[in-house]
Amino acid sequence: MRIESRADFAAAQTAARERxxxxxxxxxxxxxxxxxxxxxxxVAEAFSAEIAARGLDAEVGTFVKTTGCHGFCERGPLVxxxxxxxxxxxxxxxxxxxxxxxxLIGGEVVxxxxxxxxxxxxxxxxxGDVPFYAHQVRVAMRNIGxxxxxxxSDALAEGAYEGLARALFDLTPEQVLEEVAVSxxxxxxxxxxxxxxxxxxxxxxxxxxxxxxxxxxxGDPGAFKDRxxxxxxxxxxxxxxxxxxxxxxxxxxxxxVRDEYPLAVVNLSIAIDQARQHGLLxxxxxxxxxxxxxxxxxxxxxxxxxxxxxxxxxxxGKTGEPRAKYVHxxxxxxxxxxxxxxxxxxxxxxxxxxxxxxxxxxxxxxDRSKGTKAFSLVGKVKNTGLVELPMGTTLRHIIYDIGGxxxxxxxxxxxxxxxxxxxxxxxxxxxxxxxxxxLTEAGSMMGSGGMIVMDDRTxxxxxxxxFLAFLTEESCGKCVPCREGLTQMLQIFDDLCQxxxxxxxxxxxxxxxRAMQLGSLCELGKSAPNPVLSTLRYFRSEYEAHINDRACxxxxxxxxxxxxxxxxxxxxxxxxxxSCPVDAITGTVKELHTIHHDACISCGACFDVxxxxxIRTFPKVELExxxx
Amino acid sequence: MATxxxxxxxxxxxxxxxxLDAVRAAGVELPTLCHxxxxxxxxxCRLCVVDMxxxxxxxxxxxxxxxxxxxxxxxxxxxxxxxRVLETRAVVLDLLLARCPHTPLIRRLAAExxxxxxxxxxxxxxxxxxLCGLCTRVCDHIGVSAISSVGRGWGRExxxxxxxxxxxxxxxxxxxxVCPTDCIPYETSNVTRTIWGRTFEMLRDPVTGExxxxxxxxxxxxxxxxxxxxxxxRSDAVKRRQLAGAFAALQAATVEEGGS
Numbered sequence: 001m002r003i004e005s006r007a008d009f010a011a012a013q014t015a016a017r018e019r020x021x022x023x024x025x026x027x028x029x030x031x032x033x034x035x036x037x038x039x040x041x042x043v044a045e046a047f048s049a050e051i052a053a054r055g056l057d058a059e060v061g062t063f064v065k066t067t068g069c070h071g072f073c074e075r076g077p078l079v080x081x082x083x084x085x086x087x088x089x090x091x092x093x094x095x096x097x098x099x100x101x102x103x104l105i106g107g108e109v110v111x112x113x114x115x116x117x118x119x120x121x122x123x124x125x126x127x128g129d130v131p132f133y134a135h136q137v138r139v140a141m142r143n144i145g146x147x148x149x150x151x152x153s154d155a156l157a158e159g160a161y162e163g164l165a166r167a168l169f170d171l172t173p174e175q176v177l178e179e180v181a182v183s184x185x186x187x188x189x190x191x192x193x194x195x196x197x198x199x200x201x202x203x204x205x206x207x208x209x210x211x212x213x214x215x216x217x218x219g220d221p222g223a224f225k226d227r228x229x230x231x232x233x234x235x236x237x238x239x240x241x242x243x244x245x246x247x248x249x250x251x252x253x254x255x256x257v258r259d260e261y262p263l264a265v266v267n268l269s270i271a272i273d274q275a276r277q278h279g280l281l282x283x284x285x286x287x288x289x290x291x292x293x294x295x296x297x298x299x300x301x302x303x304x305x306x307x308x309x310x311x312x313x314x315x316x317g318k319t320g321e322p323r324a325k326y327v328h329x330x331x332x333x334x335x336x337x338x339x340x341x342x343x344x345x346x347x348x349x350x351x352x353x354x355x356x357x358x359x360x361x362x363x364x365x366x367d368r369s370k371g372t373k374a375f376s377l378v379g380k381v382k383n384t385g386l387v388e389l390p391m392g393t394t395l396r397h398i399i400y401d402i403g404g405x406x407x408x409x410x411x412x413x414x415x416x417x418x419x420x421x422x423x424x425x426x427x428x429x430x431x432x433x434x435x436x437x438x439l440t441e442a443g444s445m446m447g448s449g450g451m452i453v454m455d456d457r458t459x460x461x462x463x464x465x466x467f468l469a470f471l472t473e474e475s476c477g478k479c480v481p482c483r484e485g486l487t488q489m490l491q492i493f494d495d496l497c498q499x500x501x502x503x504x505x506x507x508x509x510x511x512x513x514r515a516m517q518l519g520s521l522c523e524l525g526k527s528a529p530n531p532v533l534s535t536l537r538y539f540r541s542e543y544e545a546h547i548n549d550r551a552c553x554x555x556x557x558x559x560x561x562x563x564x565x566x567x568x569x570x571x572x573x574x575x576x577x578x579s580c581p582v583d584a585i586t587g588t589v590k591e592l593h594t595i596h597h598d599a600c601i602s603c604g605a606c607f608d609v610x611x612x613x614x615i616r617t618f619p620k621v622e623l624e625x626x627x628x
Numbered sequence: 629m630a631t632x633x634x635x636x637x638x639x640x641x642x643x644x645x646x647x648l649d650a651v652r653a654a655g656v657e658l659p660t661l662c663h664x665x666x667x668x669x670x671x672x673c674r675l676c677v678v679d680m681x682x683x684x685x686x687x688x689x690x691x692x693x694x695x696x697x698x699x700x701x702x703x704x705x706x707x708x709x710x711x712r713v714l715e716t717r718a719v720v721l722d723l724l725l726a727r728c729p730h731t732p733l734i735r736r737l738a739a740e741x742x743x744x745x746x747x748x749x750x751x752x753x754x755x756x757x758x759l760c761g762l763c764t765r766v767c768d769h770i771g772v773s774a775i776s777s778v779g780r781g782w783g784r785e786x787x788x789x790x791x792x793x794x795x796x797x798x799x800x801x802x803x804x805x806v807c808p809t810d811c812i813p814y815e816t817s818n819v820t821r822t823i824w825g826r827t828f829e830m831l832r833d834p835v836t837g838e839x840x841x842x843x844x845x846x847x848x849x850x851x852x853x854x855x856x857x858x859x860x861x862r863s864d865a866v867k868r869r870q871l872a873g874a875f876a877a878l879q880a881a882t883v884e885e886g887g888s
Contacts, residue, residue, distance in 0.1 A: 302780065319777065324671045324697045477759065477777075477784030478672050481716075484723035487782045488748040508747070515719035518692050518712060519674045 002279040004287035006169050009161070012278065016157035023063035025056070025104060030078040030145065032069025032231055033224075033263055039093070040066075040077035046096035047079075054100065062104060065154070068232015068267075070145040071386035072132050075115060080127050080145075087127040088113040118382045118404050131383075135402050137364065138388045139372045140188070140348040141225075144232035149267045152274035155235040161280055163354030167243045168288045171354075176247040177203070180350065182358030184370035189215055189306075189343030190421065190447045191523065192369070192436040195350075198340060202330040203248040205338035210250035212241050212292075213315070213334065213341040216257040216264065217299045217306040220419025221470060223450035225374040226344035228386050230257065230264035233348065234271035238281060238294060240347030243354055245292040248340055253294040256311050259301055268296055303474035307522050308333075308341050310476065321478045322522035345374050345449075365391035369435030379416075379452035380407045389434075396430040399453055410455040413554075414538070418447025420467045420474075421527035423534025424460060443534040445527070457607075459556035460539040461546050465493040467531040475525070482525030485516045489532065498559040499621075501547035509536070555617025558602040562620040563595050569614035576606035576615065597623055630702040635709065647695035647706055648676055656708050658695060659717070659737055661724075661808055662760035667769055669697035673760055674720050675737075679707040692716065714741070722746050724758055731756045731809050756811035759784055763803035763812060771852060772796050775803060775824065788824050799828035799842035831861035838863050 003009050029035075029044040047064045056062040070078045075089035079099070086109055088099065095113065102108050114123040115130050124130045138144075147154040155161075167176045181196035202210065214237060218226040230237060241253050257265050272294055275281035282293050297315055304310045305320040312334045314320035333339025349371065353361045361371045369391040375398065378384045382404030389398065395415055399405065406412050414424040417434075423444035425432065432438050436446050454463065468490045477483040489512055492505055513529035520526045536543060545551045552560040565576070572590040584600040587593030595606070595615075607615045629640050632647075634654035641650045646669065651658045661673035671694045679690040683703040692713065695706070707713065721738045726748035728734045738744070763786060764776050774797035778787045788794030799821050804812040814823035818839035821828045830839035831846050846857040862870070 304780070324669075324694060326693065326698045472781055475781035477779070477781045478761070480672070480674050480720050480723055480758075483759070483781055483784065484727055484748075485719075488723060488726065491749050511715075512719060515716045519677055519716040519720060521671055521674070521694075 002277070004279060004284075006165065006286070008279075009165050009286060012153075013156050013159075013162075016153040019153060020157045023061050024083075025060050025062040026082040027051070027062065027064045027104070028067050028080040028082060028145065029064065030068075030070045030076060031066040032073070032076075032228055034069060034073030035076035035078055036263070038076045038090075040091075042093045043077045043079065043091050043096065046093040047100070050096050050100045051104075054105070056100070056104065060104075065148045067147060068144045068149045069228035069386060071136075071141070071228070072130075072383065073386070074382075074384040085126045085128065087115055087124070087130060089115045131404065132385065132387070132402055135397070136388050137372050137390050139352050139361070139364075140229060140236065140345045140374055141233070141386070141388045142352060143236065144228060147233065149232050149234055150270045152235065152271065152278060152280075155233070159355065160233075160235045160351070161239050163351035164239050164242050164280070165286065167246055167354050168286055168290060173203070173247045173249065176243060176354065179354060179358045180247070183353045183361035184358070184365075184368075185346065185349060185353060185361060186369065186436060187343055188345035188349070188373065188449070190418070190445065192446055195342065195346060198330055198342070199244060199248050201328065202250075202338045202340045205331040207338045209252065209335070209337040210245075210248055211334045211337055211339040212245040212248065212250040212253040213311070213339060214241055214253070214255040214344060214347050215306060215308070215311060215341055216255055216261070216344045217311060218258060218261075218344070218448055219303040219306050219474075220421075220448045220450045221467075222378045222452050223376045223419055223448040225376050225386055225449050227258075227261050227264055229344050229348050229374075230255075230261065231267050234264075234268045235275065236348040236351055237268070237344055238271055238275050240342075240350030241294060242281060242285060242292050243350050244340055244342065244347070246290055248338075250340070251291050251293070253292060254297050254315060254334075255294060256297050256299055256305070256315060259298045265296060265298060272296070302476070303470075304476040304522075304524060307524055309522070311341065312339065321476045322524070324521065343448075366433060366435045368437055373434070373446070373449055375449045375451050377403050377451050377453070380410065380455040380458075381405070381453040382407050391435045392433040394431050394433050395425065398434070398451065399430070403453065406453060406455050408455070410457065412453070413456050413458050414454045414460065414463075416444075416452040416454065416463065416531070417450065418445035418530070419450045420471050421445060421524065421530055422447045422450070423530045424454070424463060424538065425534070426538040443537050444530065457554060457556065457604075459497075459552050459554040460535040460542050461493065461496055461552070462554075462556050464532045464535045465490070465497055468493055468528075471524070471528045475528075479519075479521035479525060481516045481519040482521070482528060485512055485520075485525075486528060488512060489516075489529070493532075496543070496546045497552075497557045499546075499550045499557075501550070503547065505547055506536070506540075506543055549619065550621045551619035555607075556604070560620055561602045561604075561617050562597055562623055563600060563602060563604070563607060563615055563617055565593050565595055566614045566616055567592050569612050571612055571614070573611060575609050575611065579605045579609045581605060630700045630704070632700055632702075632704045632706060634706045641700055643700070645700050647678060647680065647693070647698045647700055647704075650700050650704075651678070651695055651706065651708060658708050659740075660696060661733075661737075661758060662762060663696045664762055664766070664806055667762070667765050669694075670761055670765065671697045673724075673758070675717055677713055677716055677720075679710045679713050681705040717741060718743060722748060725750075727751050728756055728758060728809070729754050731758070731811075733809050734758065756809045757786060758809060759786070760808060761786075762806045762808065766802045766806045770798075770800065770802055770848075772798055772800075772848065774798070793825035797824050797826055798844040798848045799823055799826065800845045800848075831857070833861060833863040833866055835866045835869075836863055 027047050044066050051062050077091050079088045079091045143158045185195045186192040283291050299305050305314045307322045310320045310322045329339045365371050372388050374388045416424045472486040472490045475482045516529050545553050555561045574589045577585045584596050631640050632650045637654045639654040659675045662670050676695040678695045680693050681690050718741045724734050725738045726746040729750045774794040804814050828842035841860045846860040850857040
């Protein structure tokens with residue numbers, strides 16, 4: 001049905017809500033990329049089959065809904081049963097008949113399938129009581145996991161396009177801009193530029209055509225918030241873009257999506273078609289006479305195309321390379337026309353801001369960073385997944401209360417935020433409230449909201465080397481400091497990690513880093529030294545040990561590390577013997593085992609599996625001393 | 629007009645000028661490698677970095693920008709030789725010297741900045757190509773786009789499609805001419821010209837027999853300008869001689885007319 005008026009919109013919403021109300025029992029099966037990978041499609045099919053076989057769909061109104069990412073990918077496939085609110089984790093198709101029998105029909109929980117809180121070992125029955133979810137405040141991700149992203153009625157029932165209706169029916173473009181200005185929202189793609197100011201400068205720029213673009217080229221290692229939003233609630237992105245287009249006076253828009261996100265492309269395409277059919281996109285939106293349409297452009301796999309000017313060059317069909325932004329893209333962007341480019345999460349928040357008001361959004365967060373922010377919590381943390389929290393939440397709260405603490409209860413060492421442009425934040429700064437300013441002050445950045453937790457088994461020199469290797473691979477190579485500088489920097493780090501560090505290396509690194517920060521063309525090059533500089537700032541002694549002692553204090557860099565078994569701890573369980581890929585360990589069950597250094601490749605496999613902690617590392621250089 | 633100060637010298641330039649224009653107008657030398665008048669500024673080599681201050685900014689807060697593509701503004705102050713500018717430029721040249729340890733132009737520029745040998749690890753496969761992109765940009769500008777940069781980062785290089793002789797090349801030599809390090813090889817004679825693995829037939833001046841232009845280039849120009857291809861085959865000297873002949877005939881006819 002095409003929505004041609006405010007009354008039509010209200011009617012569509014009511015119809016959608018009535019339809020959903022008739023579904024008195026809902027089985028929400030997460031079909032985000034993470035859960036799909038662990039087999040959630042089969043779980044959903046098993047539910048459908050079982051429910052149909054027992055006639056529950058007709059009798060009770062039981063309905064199986066495949067949703068987007070619930071965020072708790074670590075525990076997938078996830079199943080939520082409504083209205084009971086029960087969460088089952090790691091559900092297998094074989095368990096489905098029992099769930100249907102005992103919970104859907106019997107109304108009883110199956111205790112062993114409930115989530116077990118790793119902190120106290122207790123089972124948690126309710127979805128909302130799981131610590132991972134209990135602390136979250138979802139704005140951009142408000143409907144993800146609740147709706148079927150391929151069904152616009154489901155989105156309408158949950159309030160999608162309410163913000164757009166208010167903007168188009170009640171507000172002038174100027175008033176929309178003011179509402180967004182009141183919210184204080186800043187761009188969620190990394191730089192944190194004020195959204196309203198960006199829109200206003202585009203609106204004020206001269207030009208016949210204007211463009212509204214969405215950056216879905218999320219490429220930071222470990223970040224997946226934009227993917228989850230595009231997959232799980234594509235309508236929130238579309239709604240935001242239509243509102244933005246109305247505010248700046250644009251009629252054309254494009255969503256630039258990584259080609260590695262096929263499900264996002266599929267769900268966005270479906271959403272675009274459905275929104276057009278419903279008169280929420282395209283010509284004469286909601287009968288107001290406003291036209292705006294959106295296309296999808298698939299990226300070719302270059303990290304640099306997430307940079308705004310490179311993204312626009314790529315859309316123009318040119319090589320995706322950044323250009324100087326001395327003239328802002330809001331004045332001269334895509335095809336030299338005034339252009340607004342915002343991140344997926346930024347757009348997803350706009351509909352909520354218009355529906356609930358800018359003041360509602362601004363009431364959350366810190367003084368200069370308003371609202372909530374999505375984070376991809378990964379690495380050595382018990383609960384990995386996607387979380388959305390008010391700005392200003394401390395790192396400690398995120399990692400320990402939501403993330404459940406460090407995996408294996410090992411000591412915390414650092415958390416890397418902001419992807420390759422960010423930095424590593426040490427333990428003494430765990431109480432840092434996370435917002436744009438505070439992260440930058442700490443030598444890191446918000447970036448795309450990636451958070452990689454690291455334990456004591458992490459060498460910070462090696463971490464910096466990893467990000468350098470990533471950036472060296474992804475540098476577009478247009479400007480000299482980034483292209484040649486990263487290559488040389490990586491060379492120095494390879495030397496450090498392989499025991500070839502020389503006195504003066506740290507000064508060389510710092511000199512090069514400064515020239516890259518000052519001299520590179522785009523922000524990727526300028527921020528490329530951040531992982532290096534932040535680890536150098538907080539973990540300088542580790543660097544010095546690599547150079548002066550040819551030792552890796554964390555016992556990670558293979559060329560610098562040897563392994564041995566403590567005789568008083570080893571109980572002869574034989575597990576290390578089995579795990580060694582090069583047969584460098586000898587010993588029989590219940591006897592002391594021995595690592596033979598001539599054969600050992602320092603892979604650390606034995607260390608990771610040893611249940612008694614009998615394996616310890618020491619600098620390889622000591623072996624050479626012994627030999628002498 | 630905009631009035632700027634470049635290293636303390638007052639200079640007036642057009643409103644749409646770049647900082648590089650102003651620097652040159654002030655008579656200050658600023659090294660560039662990827663800049664070529666007539667082509668759109670690119671900002672890749674980063675040698676022309678300067679410190680810049682604009683009205684309304686804190687008194688001692690300068691921003692480092694590239695002069696070649698930054699527009700001027702009235703009251704702007706430009707420092708081409710501040711300490712951090714010189715240091716950044718030196719590191720860039722040090723890096724380029726590591727990439728191109730034997731290239732005369734780079735060696736000279738580096739030496740001018742006090743660098744005789746690179747402090748970085750020299751390239752194991754020395755090249756003369758500094759990836760300034762001038763060749764590909766001039767090729768685009770001519771409307772041919774026969775060559776392009778391929779790959780990215782350290783693996784970036786300039787190449788025709790699929791590393792095969794480029795079908796769109798017209799053999800005009802603009803890429804080779806514009807190359808600051810002369811690293812695009814070609815051979816040309818009165819009969820043929822070879823570049824990028826393709827051999828072109830030369831149009832020869834009917835009088836002198838001198839090879840003037842490739843047939844492909846003449847046809848490209850004829851299509852884009854409407855001037856017949858045969859126009860391009862004559863040398864400038866022959867064109868002048870023919871023009872002089874035409875004028876002489878015209879003059880003779882006029883004299884004759886006037887006499888009668």
